[in-house]
Structures are given as structure tokens and as C-alpha cells.
Amino acid sequence: MKRLTFFAAIFLTGCNRNPNVEIVGSYFPGWMISLVIGVVLTMLTHLLIRRRYPSQDFGHPALLYPALLTLFTCLLWLLLFA
DSSP, X not given: OXXXXXXXXHHTGGGOOOOEEEETTEEEEHHHHHHHHHHHHHHHHHHHHHHHOSSOOOSOXXXXXXXXXXXXXXXXXXXXXX
8 A cells, every 4th residue: 555655656646737817716726727718719819810811711610720729738738837
């Protein structure tokens, strides 16, 4: 049992950092804040693309917007919490 605890402590040391953000008395994980801001940025990017280039095709929306969401979320998490 001691060995299992020892090895669990060694392998789980990377999991001890959990950036939480307090919003109105509740703590939210950093990835959740990044995801919400990433969704908003993706929606703003969609509006900007449709307004500036209404007739051009930038690829299939099922690939474009999830890729943009992933990009914005990961960049925000790296910039704010890493």
C-alpha cells in the first residue's frame, strides 16, 4: 500500500496546479473561462468574416469554427494560466 501511495504521489504531482478564478463567490477552473471567452471570440470572428467577405468561402464551417474555437481556447489558456 505504501508503494502504491508513493508512486501515485510521484505521478500525480503534475496535477496539483489547478488555476481557479473566483467569479461572484464561486471558483471556476481556468479552462472553463478560456472556453467561454473562446466561444465569444469565435462568434465575433464569424461576424467579422461574414461582414468583410460575404461571398468568399473559407472552408467547411464544420471544420473552420471548431478549429477556431480550439485555437482561441488553447491560446487564451496559455496566455492567462500557463
